Amino acid sequence: MLGKKPKTAAAALALLAGLGGTALAEVPVVTIYGHENPGDAELMERIEAGMAAQGMEIDIELVGLSSSGYADALSLRLLSGEIPDIIYFQGGDTEFANQGILEDLRPWIAEATHLQGALWPHNVERLENYPYLLYVFPARTKSAVMRQDWLDEAGGQAPQTVDDWTELLRTLSSSDLDGNGENDTFGVTLPGNTSEMDSLFNRAFGISATWMQNAEGEWIHSRVSDQERDKLAYYQSLYAEGLLDPEFVTTNWELKEDKFYTGRAGIVMGTAGLVVDIYRSKMQQVNPGTELVMLDPPAGVDQGLIAVDVAKESRGFAIHARSDAKEAAVAVLDFLVSPEGQFIDRMGVEGEHYIRDGDSFQITEAMGTWYPRFFVANPDYWSPPVDLLSPVAQGSLAQGAQYFTPDNAFVWPSDLATDVDAAEQYYRTSVFRFVSGEWSMDQWDDYVQGWYDAGGERMTEHARTVLQ
Amino acid sequence: MTMPPETAPAGPDAPRDGNLPSAALILDEDWDASQPAGRWLRLRAWWPYYLMMAPGILYFVLFHYFPIYQARLAFQDFRIFDDNIWVGLKHFTTLFDSPAFFQVLGNTLIISAMKIVFVFPVPILVALLINEIRTTNLRRFIQSAIYLPHFLSWVVIAGIFIAALSPSDGVINEMRGWIGLNPVGFMTDSGSIRWVVVFSEIWRSAGWDSLLYFAAIMAIDPQLYDAAEMDGANRWQKIWYVTLPGIAPTIATLFILNVGMFMNAGFDQIFNLANDAIRDQIDIIDTYVYRIGLQSGQFSLATAAGLFKGVIGMILLLAAHTISKRLTGKGVW
Numbered sequence: 022m023l024g025k026k027p028k029t030a031a032a033a034l035a036l037l038a039g040l041g042g043t044a045l046a047e048v049p050v051v052t053i054y055g056h057e058n059p060g061d062a063e064l065m066e067r068i069e070a071g072m073a074a075q076g077m078e079i080d081i082e083l084v085g086l087s088s089s090g091y092a093d094a095l096s097l098r099l100l101s102g103e104i105p106d107i108i109y110f111q112g113g114d115t116e117f118a119n120q121g122i123l124e125d126l127r128p129w130i131a132e133a134t135h136l137q138g139a140l141w142p143h144n145v146e147r148l149e150n151y152p153y154l155l156y157v158f159p160a161r162t163k164s165a166v167m168r169q170d171w172l173d174e175a176g177g178q179a180p181q182t183v184d185d186w187t188e189l190l191r192t193l194s195s196s197d198l199d200g201n202g203e204n205d206t207f208g209v210t211l212p213g214n215t216s217e218m219d220s221l222f223n224r225a226f227g228i229s230a231t232w233m234q235n236a237e238g239e240w241i242h243s244r245v246s247d248q249e250r251d252k253l254a255y256y257q258s259l260y261a262e263g264l265l266d267p268e269f270v271t272t273n274w275e276l277k278e279d280k281f282y283t284g285r286a287g288i289v290m291g292t293a294g295l296v297v298d299i300y301r302s303k304m305q306q307v308n309p310g311t312e313l314v315m316l317d318p319p320a321g322v323d324q325g326l327i328a329v330d331v332a333k334e335s336r337g338f339a340i341h342a343r344s345d346a347k348e349a350a351v352a353v354l355d356f357l358v359s360p361e362g363q364f365i366d367r368m369g370v371e372g373e374h375y376i377r378d379g380d381s382f383q384i385t386e387a388m389g390t391w392y393p394r395f396f397v398a399n400p401d402y403w404s405p406p407v408d409l410l411s412p413v414a415q416g417s418l419a420q421g422a423q424y425f426t427p428d429n430a431f432v433w434p435s436d437l438a439t440d441v442d443a444a445e446q447y448y449r450t451s452v453f454r455f456v457s458g459e460w461s462m463d464q465w466d467d468y469v470q471g472w473y474d475a476g477g478e479r480m481t482e483h484a485r486t487v488l489q
Numbered sequence: 490m491t492m493p494p495e496t497a498p499a500g501p502d503a504p505r506d507g508n509l510p511s512a513a514l515i516l517d518e519d520w521d522a523s524q525p526a527g528r529w530l531r532l533r534a535w536w537p538y539y540l541m542m543a544p545g546i547l548y549f550v551l552f553h554y555f556p557i558y559q560a561r562l563a564f565q566d567f568r569i570f571d572d573n574i575w576v577g578l579k580h581f582t583t584l585f586d587s588p589a590f591f592q593v594l595g596n597t598l599i600i601s602a603m604k605i606v607f608v609f610p611v612p613i614l615v616a617l618l619i620n621e622i623r624t625t626n627l628r629r630f631i632q633s634a635i636y637l638p639h640f641l642s643w644v645v646i647a648g649i650f651i652a653a654l655s656p657s658d659g660v661i662n663e664m665r666g667w668i669g670l671n672p673v674g675f676m677t678d679s680g681s682i683r684w685v686v687v688f689s690e691i692w693r694s695a696g697w698d699s700l701l702y703f704a705a706i707m708a709i710d711p712q713l714y715d716a717a718e719m720d721g722a723n724r725w726q727k728i729w730y731v732t733l734p735g736i737a738p739t740i741a742t743l744f745i746l747n748v749g750m751f752m753n754a755g756f757d758q759i760f761n762l763a764n765d766a767i768r769d770q771i772d773i774i775d776t777y778v779y780r781i782g783l784q785s786g787q788f789s790l791a792t793a794a795g796l797f798k799g800v801i802g803m804i805l806l807l808a809a810h811t812i813s814k815r816l817t818g819k820g821v822w
Contacts, residue, residue, distance in 0.1 A: 093783050100569065100788070120569055204655075214765050270766045271651050271676050294542065343570070431798025438785045439587035447588060449765040453677070457766070475588045 049349035050080045052105035053138045054095060057085030058394055064369070069128035071361050072352070079349050096405060106344040106433040107353065111336045119435060123153035124340040129157075130375030139398035146331035146427055156337030157358050157396035160329045162421035163220035163290040164297055165209075166413065168304070171198050171287060172314055183225050183255070183319045190264040190287070197265035199284025208259070210266035210286035212277040214449055215256060215456065217290040220264075223328075225321030226252040228340050230328045231430040234482055240488050242481060244448050245469045253455045261458055270453050282307040288316070293421040297393055298414035299417070302389045313413045315420065324423065338395075357395045361405045367393045374406070382407040431487050433480075447475035508730035523575035563793035589777065590794075597798075599771040600686055600754040608685050609747055611695040613740060616702035632703075635696025643693075647761035650689050651676055677766035686762060686771060690755065701743065702736055741819045749806030752798045754810055774798045 035486025044316040058064075058326040065081045072079055084105065086094045092111045099108070099117065108114075108123075126146060130136045134158070140148075143160045172179065190405070199206055211217050219228075232240050243249055245353055257266040266272065266286060293299045301313045318326055319432055340350045356362040368375055368382075369391035376383045378462040384407055408415065433441050451468050454460040471479070532539060563580055565573035584590050589709040615635065622628040638646070653659050655677040661673035675681040713731045722730065756775035764773055774794055782791020806821075 096642070096783055102569065104569075113784060113786050117569070122569060141765070243539055267674070268655060269659060271655075336814045408581070435785075435787060436583070437788070438781060438787050439589065442780055443587060445590035449770045453766040457654065457677070459679075476551060 031113075032116050048078045048080050050082055051107060051346050051349045051353050052082045052084065053109070053353075054084050054098065054105045054109040055107075055109040055394070056088050056091060058096070060370075060383075061394075062366070064394060066452065067365050068353075068356070068362065071365055072356050074362070077352050077355070077356065079353060080435060081353060086386055104341045104343075106341055106346045106350040108339045109309070109337070110154060110339055110343065114331075114339060115432060116435065117339075118153045122342055124342040124344075124347060125152045126340065127152045129340075129347075133355040135355050135359040135362075135398075135402070137404045138394070141399050142425065143329055143331055143427070144334075147334050150331060151333030151432055153339050154334040154337035156334040157356060159294055159418050160292045160368070160421050160425060161335070162326050162329065162417075163217055163423070164293050164326075164417035164420050165221055165288055166297055166300060166313045166417075167193075167288045168308075169312040169314040173204055174198055175416060177185050177347070179316055181320055183321045186319045187259070187264070190259065191262070193287030194262075195265050201284065205225060206284055207266040207280075207286050208264040210272055210277050210280045210290040211269040212272055212289075213270060215269075215452055219252075219257065220290060220327045221318045222252060222255070223323040224323040225319045226255070227251065227322035228327075229323065229426070229430050231330075232488055240485050242472075242477060242484070245472050245477065250462065250465050256452075256456045257458055257462065259356055260272060265456070266347070267457075277431045291417070293417035294397075294410060297412050297417040299390075301411050301413055314414045315413050317420075318424065325424035325426065328426045330428040330430045332431045344407075358398045358402070360403045363393075363396070363398050364405070366395050367397065367409060372379055380406075384409065398400065423454050429488060431451055431484075434483070437483060438478060440478070440479045444472060444476040444480060447472055450468065493602060523605055550787050560792060560796045560799070563796045565789060567788045576789075581630045581797070583790060584793050584797065591773070592769060593774055593777045595773050596769075596771055597752060597775075600683060600759075600773060601751045601769065603687050603750070603756070605747060608690050608694070608765050609744065611691050612698035613702050613736070614701040615695050616698075616706055616736075619699065619703055619704050620732065621724065621728075622809055632696070633690070637696070639697035640694045643757040643761045646689060646693055646758075650685060650762065651802040654685065661702060664744045674766075676714060676762070676764065680769050680822070682762075682770050686758065689762065690758065705736040706732055725797045737817070738819050740820060741813050741817055745806065745809045745813055748809035749802055752802040765781040 036253060038056075041355070049072070061083055065083050071078060082105075086098070092113050093106070093109070096113045104122065106315070110117075128139075139157050141157065141159060144155070144157060148155070148442065159275055168255055171193065172189075175198075176187055179276075180186040180189045193206055193208045195204070197206070209218070223243075228243045230320070231243055232242070232336065233243050233246050233248070235241050256265065260267065266280070272280070277289060278300070281289045281300070289300070295314070297315070304311050304313060318324055338354060340347055344350060357366060358456070369388060374385055374386060374388045374391045382405075388409065401410050410418070428484075451460070451471070454464065455464075514635065517597050543659075564575060565579060566576050566663075579815065591679075598726055617629055619632060623632065641649075656662050656672040656674045659672075661675070665672060673681065675685055709732065713735070714727055717727050717731050752774065754773040754775065756779065758772070759771050759773050759776050760779070778791045778794045778798075781787045781794070810820040
């Protein structure tokens, strides 16, 4: 969406006619770069109206960029020197922060009316570590979900331990629960790599954080720890037994969902809240009446979800440090987490996404297609008047909160970028080779040396200066 | 050196009102185009052609020559607002110290060499085979069919190959099953993936690239075939002694241009075919530049990698041109 032509035209006419031109010119304009979504123009008008009702006349110009390749497109736009007042980043922000282009948001938040109260605990920690991005949203933890009817057929007991999980995956793989006459269902599928499995299994194998202390008390990366070795050995056993989708590495996001809805995979992991809700809606479109059930992370050495990275927000809104409309930009962000702003952004359009009858609200089927464009405030600050998410999606958010532990990862300096990249690529390739059995677990020491050679050495040296 | 005759443009062969000049005017030995006046006359005489060339020239200036100037970023620390800071060879040092760079460079060289050896000859073979089809309709149908993959994006082609090579239900592995062979995960096998890259490139481009060779074959004087036939040459001999020598200049030119593009191992193709299992086998300079440059925001470092690639490509182009000139007397200029 590129601006609002009718409003611009009206302003131009007013100026020409000399009617209130001065007054219009005083309305601050806040430009935002963000994702392109249907209904953006109407949403911006409602936000402007909501702010105006509180005495804040602001003209919001949202420039929508295509979701496909958003980060790259944004990066190129910003490099051309076209920098708006508010920028939604989805990665690639650190270089801009390093060059002083992004505003330190902490003083603004401290002065804001609503922002402080609306933050989630992980937001507070992230802003302290990296004060340039704001993303008032639940932590993007992953929860495992499966069909309730399949769990019932598999015995009805949700797995609690690693062994229970193995047994459930075995049952899903050996039974023809989708009833297609073929034994072609895998216990679990993953999109491209094992990171979704890690979200659930890391703590069961004792991987409590990105950096862990070895027997000598030295900081080492968890990827070269004995706990990681044990976890990969477990994944290897799942793969060998056919419980883990053997084609997970060539499976993308769309394919992962497709395998889940069509019965080729029994369990998938989804981001808590909205994504789990979307999985449920799509599952019900393909298999009417089917309900999803959330599974607990397995208990082992420990139990819980992977530690949440609090080094910085991985996505979020930044304010241009040289913007002339910083105060207005902060006012927009502050309004969006206020009760009025949350109502507008999260409830959708009255009559279309919800029906109001006095103080009672009822959401319509169309609510399944609506999602907040900006923020989801901490529920202690504001909760919608009616449940917007299904029970399983609500449960996934509660699970994320229940198992929240902050990670000790930190932001890498730019001169280590090539080392971080090389070590990441080496790790990902090695994981597949271990899991697929191409590499035996006896080759673990060679892998560890390879990881240190591929940049891990310099990363570890730096980490030891940071963590101490 | 003589000036062009003053009367030439006003003569009977001079172009008027946009009419093109005759060969007699252009071949006039007294018209020295190296002189300013000669150049102007020539420009005036050929202006419709220069006009047609203008968009192409503009494209090359904007997207190929201007970026050469901007390659100085490889020697600077990039600043979005302020002036860039000159850092000399710092980014090249970082690049060559990078644990992944030489692996990426090796992959680029290997994949490019495989494409030159295995992909480059295929369109020649296809053009020769199409030329042997005598039924016009059948030839047209085959040409149309083999051109089609060229119009598919690499996203689609990668999807087709991933599905076709799937070890569980891919058509290739099903065919292997018919003859008692075990399924192979071609897309995740380190030993297979570069061949998948080569084969998918052939599948996509062989038909389309054969167009140039086929056009060159069509330009061969039919009397040469008649003469060969009268001398008792069979089909193979006619291909060997008439067709191949006839298209040799085209082959030489395209070979040199391909060598010049040697370091461009195919970003779109690799980006779409890569996965975690085999990335270390097919990660090339272009994908590395994309990751480090665009995704990690190291723009100067990425420019240094791109410049390094460009210089190697230039050296290869000049070497191939020189060798070709010496061996065959033909080059790109």
